[in-house]
Amino acid sequence: MHKTIIAVLALAALSFSANAETIQERAVACFACHGEHGTSETENTPSLGGQQAPYALIQLFMFREKLRVFDPMNEMAKPMTDDDLRSFSDFIATLPKPTPPSDAGDPARMARGQALAQQNRCNSCHNTDFSGKDNVPRIANQREDYLAKTLAEYKDNSRHGYDATMADVMQTVTKEQIGDLAYYIAHFR
Amino acid sequence: MPAGFNVEVYAAGMANARSLALGDKGTVFVGSRLVDKVYAIVNKDGKRSVKVIASGLYRPNGVAFKDGTLYIAELSKVSKIDKIEDNLDNPPKPTVIYDKLPKDEAHGWKFIAIGPDNKLYVPVGQPGNNVLHDADHGQIRRMNLDGSGAEVYALGVRNSVGFDWNPETKQMYFTDNGRDWLSETVPEDELNRITKAGEDFGAPFCYQGNIIDQELGWGKNCKDYTPPVGLMGPHTASLGMRFYTGSQFPKTYKNVIFVARHGSWNKSQKQGGDVVAVRLNKDGTVKSVEPFMTGFLEDNKYVGRPVDVMLLKDGSLLVSDDWNGAVYRVSYGKPKVANQ
Numbered sequence: 001m002h003k004t005i006i007a008v009l010a011l012a013a014l015s016f017s018a019n020a021e022t023i024q025e026r027a028v029a030c031f032a033c034h035g036e037h038g039t040s041e042t043e044n045t046p047s048l049g050g051q052q053a054p055y056a057l058i059q060l061f062m063f064r065e066k067l068r069v070f071d072p073m074n075e076m077a078k079p080m081t082d083d084d085l086r087s088f089s090d091f092i093a094t095l096p097k098p099t100p101p102s103d104a105g106d107p108a109r110m111a112r113g114q115a116l117a118q119q120n121r122c123n124s125c126h127n128t129d130f131s132g133k134d135n136v137p138r139i140a141n142q143r144e145d146y147l148a149k150t151l152a153e154y155k156d157n158s159r160h161g162y163d164a165t166m167a168d169v170m171q172t173v174t175k176e177q178i179g180d181l182a183y184y185i186a187h188f189r
Numbered sequence: 190m191p192a193g194f195n196v197e198v199y200a201a202g203m204a205n206a207r208s209l210a211l212g213d214k215g216t217v218f219v220g221s222r223l224v225d226k227v228y229a230i231v232n233k234d235g236k237r238s239v240k241v242i243a244s245g246l247y248r249p250n251g252v253a254f255k256d257g258t259l260y261i262a263e264l265s266k267v268s269k270i271d272k273i274e275d276n277l278d279n280p281p282k283p284t285v286i287y288d289k290l291p292k293d294e295a296h297g298w299k300f301i302a303i304g305p306d307n308k309l310y311v312p313v314g315q316p317g318n319n320v321l322h323d324a325d326h327g328q329i330r331r332m333n334l335d336g337s338g339a340e341v342y343a344l345g346v347r348n349s350v351g352f353d354w355n356p357e358t359k360q361m362y363f364t365d366n367g368r369d370w371l372s373e374t375v376p377e378d379e380l381n382r383i384t385k386a387g388e389d390f391g392a393p394f395c396y397q398g399n400i401i402d403q404e405l406g407w408g409k410n411c412k413d414y415t416p417p418v419g420l421m422g423p424h425t426a427s428l429g430m431r432f433y434t435g436s437q438f439p440k441t442y443k444n445v446i447f448v449a450r451h452g453s454w455n456k457s458q459k460q461g462g463d464v465v466a467v468r469l470n471k472d473g474t475v476k477s478v479e480p481f482m483t484g485f486l487e488d489n490k491y492v493g494r495p496v497d498v499m500l501l502k503d504g505s506l507l508v509s510d511d512w513n514g515a516v517y518r519v520s521y522g523k524p525k526v527a528n529q
Contacts, residue, residue: 061204065225067224157294164294164295168294168317168318171317
């Protein structure tokens with residue numbers, strides 16, 4: 001079983017023709033919006049550092065296939081080969097993860113956010129430290145505006161997940177609660 | 190695999206390969222839940238290739254085939270392409286035959302199949318993990334092949350992503366996924382049998398035949414619902430299933446049900462992620478559930494996730510894997526490469 005799968009992967013690797021540029025050189029374009037070293041300082045734009053490689057791979061694939069629509073990313077991903085998608089997602093995972101904001105956060109909002117995270121069992125898939133696993137993203141210390149935007153998109157079904165888990169979870173989370181949840185996860189330490 | 194069985198990669202490069210259907214001329218159709226495409230694995234002059242035969246669809250998870258026509262189930266509609274195998278290089282766009290379906294994302298993707306009564310069976314899952322829902326959800330419908338005459342065939346179905354008909358009794362068997370978050374060990378996914386139209390299988394009030402739901406089941410009694418004929422393990426995500434009616438495997442596999450278990454997410458120690466062989470008693474209840482194809486789960490991480498199973502005409506078994514975007518072929522006897 002595994003031998004056959006490995007054989008397929010090996011063939012795929014052989015067909016990969018190395019690009020003249022290194023992945024670090026090609027990633028400079030990413031950093032223009034996603035921030036130096038992958039920590040974003042751009043509104044509504046996610047930090048990439050420490051992201052789970054399988055999650056990043058699925059997102060890049062969805063951007064390339066226009067299954068997730070955001071023009072700049074659709075353009076970026078358009079010429080990418082499958083191997084490019086893999087190289088970039090592996091590379092993104094090696095970037096330093098974002099750090100918590102210097103302020104500890106408003107205790108009342110943090111408490112409300114923590115309660116919501118527990119109630120909705122975010123830790124079950126995203127991990128107790130919100131570092132994510134496999135196709136489930138790292139969300140710890142992600143930009144607050146991007147988290148709020150994404151949760152709202154899952155709620156109104158304009159963002160389509162790998163499966164329907166987030167659409168299901170968000171059914172019972174209100175607009176006000178999204179604000180507290182995003183605040184808590186962005187400030188998590 | 191048990192001794193004597195072989196596995197090979199039948200085709201790969203089909204992102205998020207999900208449900209399988211076999212054409213009269215040997216074409217294998219593959220649906221997808223994530224991607225907007227339906228693929229065809231085409232066998233021509235002894236060579237296999239993968240083509241995209243439909244795109245721009247929304248979660249086209251379900252595929253079925255009958256008399257030259259391919260049926261495709263998206264999240265909220267069913268469409269068809271006539272004479273598809275004669276037009277694989279330039280297939281016409283699918284024609285919608287039925288769209289009176291809810292648009293919920295949760296449990297909205299569909300497995301479909303055509304029964305021995307020549308009707309198309311279409312499930313509508315519960316719109317969430319464990320919710321009180323209206324009369325349009327939590328059921329399996331059946332309809333004529335042109336989408337007319339739709340009726341509810343089974344009730345109390347949480348989320349079925351696989352069914353087939355017992356070749357001897359012609360009774361429909363279906364897998365149903367149990368609810369999440371009750372505990373790590375219960376409820377188990379169900380294997381159900383429909384003996385008459387309109388039967389109620391309990392969800393969201395009663396799970397696995399003997400657990401009254403602690404949130405929604407107040408005042409309900411499991412005795413009022415049809416219990417499962419077999420239990421498939423907690424949170425294992427038992428999906429595609431087919432009775433083995435081929436002649437290639439040893440005789441002991443005659444009419445065994447192969448069930449693809451996608452594998453749990455709602456469990457600390459993952460379970461499932463395999464294909465199991467379900468043997469039935471003479472009365473049609475489950476005698477045993479045993480491992481058949483394993484190895485997709487390593488160190489509590491998936492390296493593959495089986496979704497559907499399907500027989501080829503030579504009696505070998507195809508298994509789809511949406512994690513690797515591949516379809517494997519399981520054969521019995523001296524290893525040889527598929528020649529169809």
